Amino acid sequence: MGSLLMSAAKIRIFINGFGRIGRSAARIMIEDSSFELVGINDLYSYEQMAYLLKYDSIYGTLDYDINIQEDKLFIDNQIVKLFCEPNPENMNIKSLNVDVVLQCSGMFLTTESNxxxxxxxxxxxxISTPVTDDTPMYILGVNHKEYKQEAIISNSSCSANAIVPIFQILDKYFGIQHAMMSMYHSYTSYQNLLDAKHYSKDIRRTRSATQNIIPLMSSAAETTAYFFPHLMEKLYAKSIRVPVASTTLYDLSIMLEGSYTKEEVNKRLEAEIKSTYKNILDTTNTPNESSDYIKNPHSAVINLPFTAIVGGNLLRVSAWQDNEYGYAQRLVDMAKVVQIAT
Structure with missing residues (x-):
């Protein structure tokens, strides 16, 4: 049976939005003695919150006693206060002494709303998604050291957390002129299991996620350009949803400023990851498949044999990511960054 170490020095976390990302973050924090989960808010029953935390079809069953008593969730002996409130204006959480709220609802995408x-x-x-205003966005390994103690920030998107650190290496050492990004992305809960009506403007979301390969427009280009202003209007991204429940394969086609070889690029990627991006990026030479990266904690794992260069400057880089668990790990890591800076 798992045990939870309690300490006054723990970072006290409140999760608003207990969906795939919120529950993945909770699972990560339960295993990390730096954190204490003190509160959760979402608009479904407490019994389902407990059940979905304990049992997960992708990540397995948690080895903890998890149960509900009135409005409290017990994880072994740890008590987590539960809420079911749509309006944060009505939630006084001062008694919980919350250090960091993880805004995982997919709503409240501005500083004002948070x-x-x-x-x-x-x-x-x-905020666990890109924002719609000028709320600052930070990505671990990219610009987190520039954090200015803002009270409200965004951790950007899962795709940006995978792509931007790779781009940072490539732009620094080889120069990026422009790029096109294809993401072979696992389906999400915002898609339909069966053909049915959908409220998205993209009519392709009406089709079954488990039966089809569905190309969708992506905001990853705009989000990536936030960190590379000189590439604004020079990036294009498409999300190709495939019938798997977890992991994404990124296929990045990049026009470089000079002429290089595959070996030069891979050597630089490996060196930078070992020296600067340890525990954020990783590389592999193993011929693995998507399921091998389930629960991988890295922002991206670059598949080195798939690196290719045509004409000396048209580069292809491929990388794997568990777009839920890997992103949730970065979200938890960012909570440490903002708390240490306080």
Whole structure:
């Protein structure tokens, strides 16, 4: 049976939105003695919250006693206060002494909409998706050392966390002129299991995620350009949803400024990952498949044999990511960054 070490020095976390990312973050924090999960808010029953935390079709069953007593979730002996409140204005969480709110609802995408969390008792908020205003976005390994102690930030997207660190290496050492990014992405809960009506503007979302390969437009180009302003209008991204429940394969086609070989590029990638991006990026020479990267904690694992260069400057780089668990790991890591900076 798992055991949870309790300490006054723990980072006290509140999760708003207990879906795939929120529950993955909770699983990661349960195993990390740096954290104490003190509260969860979502708009479904507490019994289902407990059940879905304990049992997961992709990540398996947690080795902890998990049960509900009224509005409290017990994880072994740890008590987590539960809420079912749509409006953060109505949530006074001062008694929980919250250090960081992980905003995992997919809603509240501006500083203004997240300010009630600060007003009602939290010290910091990290939004688990790109924002729609000028809220600063940070990515671990890219610009997290520039964090200016803002109360509300974004951890950007799963795709940006995978792509941007790779681009940072390539742009620094080889120069990126422009790029096209294809993401062979596992289906998400926003898609339909069967053909049915959908509220998206993209009519292809009406089709069954388990039966089809579905190409969708992606915001990854705009999100990536946030970190590389000189590449604005020079990036294109497409998300190709495939019938698997987890992991994404990134296929990045990049026009470099000079002429290089595959060996030069791979050597630089390996060196930089070992020296600067340890535990953030990784590389592999093993001929693995998507399921081999389930629960992989890295932002991306570059598949070195798939690196290719045509004409000396048209580069292809491929990388794997568990787009839920790997991203949730970065979200948890960012909570440490903002708390240490306090």
């Amino acid at each position: 300010f009630p969390w600060i007003k009602n008792g939290a010290s910091k908020v990290i």
